[in-house]
Amino acid sequence: MAGEEGAAVSADDLAYDALLEWIADEVAPYVGEGRVADYIPALARVSPDRFGMALATVDGRVYGVGDYRERFSLQSISKVYSLALVMARDAGSLRGRVGVEPSGNAFNSLIQLEYERGIPRNPFINAGALVVTDLLHSLTGDASGAVLDFLRAEADDPTVTIDGAVAASEAEHGDLNLALAHFMAAYGNIENPVDVAADHYFRHCSIAMSCAEAALATLFLARHGVRADGSRLLPVLGAKRVNALMMTCGAYDAAGEFAFRVGLPAKSGVGGGIVAVVPGRAALCVWSPALDRHGNSVAGVEALDRFTTATGWSVF
Ligand code: GLU
DSSP: OOSSTTSOOOHHHHHHHHHHHHHHHHHGGGTTOSEEOOSSGGGGGSOTTOOEEEEEETTSOEEEEESTTSOEEOGGGHHHHHHHHHHHHHGGGGTTTOOOSOOSSOTTOSHHHHHTTTOOSOTTSHHHHHHHHHHHHHHHSOHHHHHHHHHHHHHTOTTOEEOHHHHHHHHHTOHHHHHHHHHHHHTTOOOSOHHHHHHHHHHHHTEEEOHHHHHHHHHHHHTTTBOTTSOBSSOHHHHHHHHHHHHHHTTGGGHHHHHHHTOSOEEEOTTSEEEEEETTTEEEEEEOOEEOTTSOBHHHHHHHHHHHHHHOOSOO
16 A cells, blocks of 8 residues: 555655565464453454554655554553653653663562552553553643544544543453552552542553554654654653663563564554654554563564564664
8 A cells, every 4th residue: 555645656655565565474474373462351352363564654654554554452552652741741740750661570560569669660561651641640631631632633533532442341450550550659659549540541541543543643753752743742852762761661571572673662552553663764553463471462573573674774
Protein backbone atom coordinates (compact mmCIF):
# COMPACT_ATOMS: atom_id res chain seq x y z
CA MET A 1 0.00 0.00 0.00
CA ALA A 2 1.85 3.07 -1.24
CA GLY A 3 2.23 6.34 0.73
CA GLU A 4 -0.68 8.72 0.98
CA GLU A 5 -3.65 8.34 -1.31
CA GLY A 6 -3.40 10.55 -4.35
CA ALA A 7 0.31 11.28 -3.86
CA ALA A 8 2.74 10.45 -6.64
CA VAL A 9 4.45 7.11 -6.08
CA SER A 10 8.21 7.59 -5.63
CA ALA A 11 11.08 5.11 -5.59
CA ASP A 12 11.08 5.44 -1.78
CA ASP A 13 7.40 4.48 -1.66
CA LEU A 14 8.07 1.38 -3.72
CA ALA A 15 11.10 0.45 -1.63
CA TYR A 16 9.23 0.82 1.70
CA ASP A 17 6.28 -1.16 0.41
CA ALA A 18 8.51 -3.95 -0.90
CA LEU A 19 10.45 -4.03 2.37
CA LEU A 20 7.30 -4.36 4.46
CA GLU A 21 5.92 -7.08 2.19
CA TRP A 22 9.20 -8.96 2.49
CA ILE A 23 9.14 -8.68 6.28
CA ALA A 24 5.53 -9.93 6.42
CA ASP A 25 6.52 -12.99 4.37
CA GLU A 26 9.56 -13.62 6.52
CA VAL A 27 7.70 -13.52 9.81
CA ALA A 28 4.57 -15.39 8.65
CA PRO A 29 5.82 -18.63 10.30
CA TYR A 30 6.00 -16.80 13.66
CA VAL A 31 2.51 -15.32 13.57
CA GLY A 32 0.43 -17.12 16.20
CA GLU A 33 3.51 -18.42 18.03
CA GLY A 34 3.27 -17.61 21.73
CA ARG A 35 0.20 -16.85 23.84
CA VAL A 36 -2.41 -14.11 23.70
CA ALA A 37 -2.61 -12.29 27.06
CA ASP A 38 -5.57 -13.61 29.02
CA TYR A 39 -5.18 -12.02 32.44
CA ILE A 40 -7.38 -9.24 31.06
CA PRO A 41 -10.23 -11.43 29.72
CA ALA A 42 -11.33 -8.94 27.05
CA LEU A 43 -7.88 -9.18 25.44
CA ALA A 44 -8.08 -12.98 25.20
CA ARG A 45 -10.82 -12.67 22.59
CA VAL A 46 -8.42 -11.33 19.93
CA SER A 47 -7.37 -13.83 17.26
CA PRO A 48 -3.65 -14.75 17.46
CA ASP A 49 -3.30 -14.95 13.67
CA ARG A 50 -3.26 -11.19 13.06
CA PHE A 51 -0.19 -9.37 11.86
CA GLY A 52 0.18 -5.76 10.81
CA MET A 53 3.10 -3.38 10.47
CA ALA A 54 3.26 0.32 9.65
CA LEU A 55 6.11 2.70 8.98
CA ALA A 56 5.52 6.46 9.29
CA THR A 57 8.29 8.68 7.98
CA VAL A 58 8.99 12.07 9.59
CA ASP A 59 7.21 13.83 6.73
CA GLY A 60 4.00 12.06 7.82
CA ARG A 61 3.76 9.46 5.06
CA VAL A 62 2.52 6.03 6.16
CA TYR A 63 3.34 2.66 4.64
CA GLY A 64 1.82 -0.59 5.86
CA VAL A 65 1.35 -4.29 5.40
CA GLY A 66 -1.15 -6.88 6.63
CA ASP A 67 -3.66 -5.84 9.31
CA TYR A 68 -2.05 -2.44 9.76
CA ARG A 69 -5.36 -0.59 9.71
CA GLU A 70 -7.05 -2.82 12.29
CA ARG A 71 -7.28 -1.36 15.78
CA PHE A 72 -5.87 -3.19 18.78
CA SER A 73 -5.52 -2.40 22.50
CA LEU A 74 -2.49 -0.18 23.14
CA GLN A 75 -2.06 -1.35 26.73
CA SER A 76 1.43 -0.45 27.97
CA ILE A 77 2.25 1.47 24.80
CA SER A 78 0.00 4.23 26.19
CA LYS A 79 2.53 4.72 29.00
CA VAL A 80 4.84 6.48 26.53
CA TYR A 81 2.25 9.15 25.77
CA SER A 82 1.17 9.72 29.37
CA LEU A 83 4.83 10.17 30.32
CA ALA A 84 5.46 12.59 27.44
CA LEU A 85 2.39 14.64 28.42
CA VAL A 86 3.57 14.96 32.03
CA MET A 87 7.06 15.92 30.87
CA ALA A 88 5.58 18.49 28.50
CA ARG A 89 3.60 20.14 31.31
CA ASP A 90 5.91 19.81 34.29
CA ALA A 91 8.95 17.55 33.92
CA GLY A 92 10.11 18.52 37.42
CA SER A 93 7.02 16.93 38.93
CA LEU A 94 8.47 13.47 38.22
CA ARG A 95 11.51 14.12 40.39
CA GLY A 96 11.53 11.89 43.48
CA ARG A 97 8.34 10.13 42.35
CA VAL A 98 9.68 7.64 39.79
CA GLY A 99 13.15 6.42 38.75
CA VAL A 100 14.84 5.75 35.42
CA GLU A 101 16.43 2.33 35.91
CA PRO A 102 15.34 -0.98 34.38
CA SER A 103 13.52 -3.00 37.02
CA GLY A 104 14.75 -6.54 36.39
CA ASN A 105 11.42 -7.65 37.82
CA ALA A 106 7.99 -8.38 36.33
CA PHE A 107 6.10 -5.32 35.10
CA ASN A 108 3.51 -5.72 37.84
CA SER A 109 5.82 -6.76 40.70
CA LEU A 110 5.09 -5.58 44.24
CA ILE A 111 8.31 -6.86 45.78
CA GLN A 112 10.69 -4.21 44.49
CA LEU A 113 8.27 -1.47 45.43
CA GLU A 114 8.43 -2.57 49.03
CA TYR A 115 12.23 -2.51 49.12
CA GLU A 116 12.25 0.89 47.45
CA ARG A 117 9.65 2.44 49.71
CA GLY A 118 6.96 3.15 47.17
CA ILE A 119 9.14 4.77 44.48
CA PRO A 120 8.84 2.77 41.23
CA ARG A 121 12.01 1.98 39.31
CA ASN A 122 10.85 3.49 36.03
CA PRO A 123 7.74 4.98 34.36
CA PHE A 124 7.02 1.90 32.22
CA ILE A 125 6.44 -0.74 34.88
CA ASN A 126 2.85 -0.61 36.07
CA ALA A 127 3.68 1.10 39.38
CA GLY A 128 5.59 3.84 37.54
CA ALA A 129 2.82 4.33 35.02
CA LEU A 130 0.28 4.63 37.83
CA VAL A 131 2.38 7.44 39.37
CA VAL A 132 2.70 9.15 35.97
CA THR A 133 -1.07 8.86 35.42
CA ASP A 134 -1.68 10.29 38.88
CA LEU A 135 0.58 13.27 38.06
CA LEU A 136 -1.09 13.77 34.68
CA HIS A 137 -4.46 13.74 36.40
CA SER A 138 -3.33 16.41 38.86
CA LEU A 139 -1.97 18.51 35.98
CA THR A 140 -4.97 18.17 33.64
CA GLY A 141 -7.99 17.03 35.69
CA ASP A 142 -8.55 14.28 33.11
CA ALA A 143 -5.54 12.03 32.56
CA SER A 144 -7.07 9.51 30.17
CA GLY A 145 -8.85 12.29 28.26
CA ALA A 146 -5.53 14.12 27.82
CA VAL A 147 -3.88 10.99 26.40
CA LEU A 148 -6.85 10.34 24.11
CA ASP A 149 -6.93 13.95 22.81
CA PHE A 150 -3.21 13.82 22.08
CA LEU A 151 -3.46 10.53 20.19
CA ARG A 152 -6.48 11.69 18.17
CA ALA A 153 -4.59 14.82 17.15
CA GLU A 154 -1.36 13.04 16.20
CA ALA A 155 -3.16 10.28 14.27
CA ASP A 156 -5.45 12.92 12.76
CA ASP A 157 -8.47 10.76 13.51
CA PRO A 158 -11.19 11.81 15.99
CA THR A 159 -12.65 8.28 15.99
CA VAL A 160 -9.72 6.91 18.02
CA THR A 161 -11.36 5.92 21.28
CA ILE A 162 -11.15 4.06 24.58
CA ASP A 163 -12.47 0.50 24.31
CA GLY A 164 -14.94 0.52 27.21
CA ALA A 165 -15.17 -3.29 27.36
CA VAL A 166 -11.39 -3.61 27.75
CA ALA A 167 -11.30 -0.84 30.37
CA ALA A 168 -14.10 -2.52 32.35
CA SER A 169 -12.36 -5.89 32.09
CA GLU A 170 -9.09 -4.35 33.32
CA ALA A 171 -10.85 -2.72 36.25
CA GLU A 172 -12.69 -5.91 37.14
CA HIS A 173 -9.43 -7.88 37.16
CA GLY A 174 -7.28 -5.03 38.43
CA ASP A 175 -6.57 -6.17 41.96
CA LEU A 176 -2.82 -6.24 41.48
CA ASN A 177 -2.67 -2.75 39.96
CA LEU A 178 -4.92 -1.46 42.74
CA ALA A 179 -2.63 -3.09 45.29
CA LEU A 180 0.38 -1.32 43.72
CA ALA A 181 -1.46 2.00 43.79
CA HIS A 182 -2.62 1.58 47.39
CA PHE A 183 0.88 0.63 48.44
CA MET A 184 2.32 3.76 46.83
CA ALA A 185 -0.47 5.89 48.31
CA ALA A 186 0.67 4.69 51.74
CA TYR A 187 4.05 6.28 50.95
CA GLY A 188 2.40 9.46 49.69
CA ASN A 189 3.32 8.70 46.07
CA ILE A 190 -0.25 8.80 44.72
CA GLU A 191 -1.98 12.17 45.18
CA ASN A 192 -5.45 11.46 43.83
CA PRO A 193 -7.86 8.87 45.25
CA VAL A 194 -6.45 5.47 44.31
CA ASP A 195 -9.57 4.39 42.40
CA VAL A 196 -9.46 7.60 40.33
CA ALA A 197 -5.78 7.23 39.39
CA ALA A 198 -6.24 3.52 38.62
CA ASP A 199 -9.37 4.14 36.58
CA HIS A 200 -7.56 6.68 34.36
CA TYR A 201 -4.65 4.26 34.00
CA PHE A 202 -6.99 1.43 32.91
CA ARG A 203 -8.71 3.80 30.51
CA HIS A 204 -5.61 5.04 28.71
CA CYS A 205 -4.27 1.46 28.48
CA SER A 206 -7.58 0.56 26.78
CA ILE A 207 -7.26 3.05 23.92
CA ALA A 208 -7.52 1.17 20.62
CA MET A 209 -5.45 2.26 17.61
CA SER A 210 -4.20 0.73 14.40
CA CYS A 211 -0.52 0.31 13.54
CA ALA A 212 -0.85 3.20 11.07
CA GLU A 213 -2.33 5.48 13.76
CA ALA A 214 0.11 4.43 16.47
CA ALA A 215 3.10 4.95 14.16
CA LEU A 216 1.86 8.49 13.38
CA ALA A 217 1.25 9.17 17.08
CA THR A 218 4.83 8.15 17.92
CA LEU A 219 6.46 10.34 15.26
CA PHE A 220 6.95 13.23 17.70
CA LEU A 221 9.75 11.16 19.24
CA ALA A 222 11.40 10.68 15.85
CA ARG A 223 11.05 14.45 15.30
CA HIS A 224 12.90 15.16 18.58
CA GLY A 225 9.74 16.42 20.29
CA VAL A 226 7.82 18.11 17.45
CA ARG A 227 4.13 17.23 16.95
CA ALA A 228 2.27 16.59 13.70
CA ASP A 229 1.08 20.22 13.54
CA GLY A 230 4.66 21.53 13.84
CA SER A 231 4.30 22.67 17.45
CA ARG A 232 6.76 21.40 20.02
CA LEU A 233 5.53 18.98 22.70
CA LEU A 234 8.92 18.30 24.28
CA PRO A 235 12.31 19.99 24.18
CA VAL A 236 14.98 17.98 22.33
CA LEU A 237 16.30 16.88 25.72
CA GLY A 238 12.86 15.63 26.76
CA ALA A 239 12.48 13.54 23.60
CA LYS A 240 15.96 12.14 24.18
CA ARG A 241 14.94 11.10 27.67
CA VAL A 242 11.72 9.38 26.61
CA ASN A 243 13.61 7.52 23.87
CA ALA A 244 16.31 6.50 26.35
CA LEU A 245 13.71 5.12 28.75
CA MET A 246 12.08 3.20 25.90
CA MET A 247 15.46 1.73 25.02
CA THR A 248 16.28 0.61 28.56
CA CYS A 249 12.83 -0.17 29.97
CA GLY A 250 10.41 -0.48 27.04
CA ALA A 251 10.32 -4.22 26.41
CA TYR A 252 9.58 -5.58 29.90
CA ASP A 253 12.27 -7.86 31.25
CA ALA A 254 13.65 -8.43 27.77
CA ALA A 255 14.77 -4.84 27.09
CA GLY A 256 18.38 -6.03 26.83
CA GLU A 257 17.58 -8.74 24.33
CA PHE A 258 15.35 -6.34 22.42
CA ALA A 259 18.17 -3.78 22.19
CA PHE A 260 20.51 -6.56 21.09
CA ARG A 261 18.20 -7.73 18.33
CA VAL A 262 16.41 -4.56 17.22
CA GLY A 263 18.46 -1.64 18.50
CA LEU A 264 15.70 0.96 18.64
CA PRO A 265 13.83 2.76 21.43
CA ALA A 266 10.53 0.90 21.64
CA LYS A 267 7.57 0.15 23.87
CA SER A 268 5.55 -3.02 23.80
CA GLY A 269 2.13 -3.79 25.27
CA VAL A 270 0.31 -6.98 26.19
CA GLY A 271 -2.19 -6.27 23.40
CA GLY A 272 0.61 -7.45 21.06
CA GLY A 273 1.66 -4.05 19.76
CA ILE A 274 5.16 -2.59 19.71
CA VAL A 275 6.00 1.00 18.72
CA ALA A 276 9.60 1.85 17.83
CA VAL A 277 11.42 5.09 17.05
CA VAL A 278 14.12 5.68 14.45
CA PRO A 279 15.30 9.13 15.60
CA GLY A 280 15.30 11.68 12.79
CA ARG A 281 13.71 9.28 10.33
CA ALA A 282 10.59 7.35 11.24
CA ALA A 283 8.31 5.64 13.72
CA LEU A 284 7.12 2.06 13.40
CA CYS A 285 4.29 0.06 14.87
CA VAL A 286 3.90 -3.68 14.56
CA TRP A 287 1.04 -5.74 15.96
CA SER A 288 0.57 -9.45 16.38
CA PRO A 289 -1.25 -10.58 19.55
CA ALA A 290 0.61 -13.77 20.53
CA LEU A 291 3.28 -12.96 23.16
CA ASP A 292 6.51 -14.52 24.38
CA ARG A 293 7.04 -15.28 28.07
CA HIS A 294 8.16 -11.70 28.73
CA GLY A 295 5.01 -10.19 27.22
CA ASN A 296 6.46 -9.05 23.88
CA SER A 297 4.82 -9.96 20.57
CA VAL A 298 6.76 -12.87 19.05
CA ALA A 299 6.13 -11.94 15.42
CA GLY A 300 6.50 -8.26 16.30
CA VAL A 301 10.05 -8.67 17.61
CA GLU A 302 10.93 -10.82 14.60
CA ALA A 303 9.60 -8.16 12.25
CA LEU A 304 11.49 -5.29 13.90
CA ASP A 305 14.67 -7.37 13.98
CA ARG A 306 14.39 -7.88 10.23
CA PHE A 307 13.56 -4.23 9.66
CA THR A 308 16.68 -2.87 11.36
CA THR A 309 18.89 -5.61 9.97
CA ALA A 310 17.72 -4.90 6.41
CA THR A 311 17.81 -1.11 6.62
CA GLY A 312 20.67 -0.48 9.05
CA TRP A 313 18.27 1.93 10.78
CA SER A 314 19.19 1.16 14.37
CA VAL A 315 20.67 3.61 16.83
CA PHE A 316 23.80 1.44 17.09
N1 GLU B 1 -3.09 -2.32 31.53
C1 GLU B 1 -2.20 -3.44 31.61
C2 GLU B 1 -1.93 -3.78 33.05
O1 GLU B 1 -1.92 -2.91 33.86
C3 GLU B 1 -0.95 -3.06 30.88
C4 GLU B 1 -0.12 -4.22 30.72
C5 GLU B 1 0.91 -4.09 29.66
O2 GLU B 1 0.63 -3.90 28.48
O3 GLU B 1 2.08 -4.24 30.03
O4 GLU B 1 -1.72 -4.90 33.42
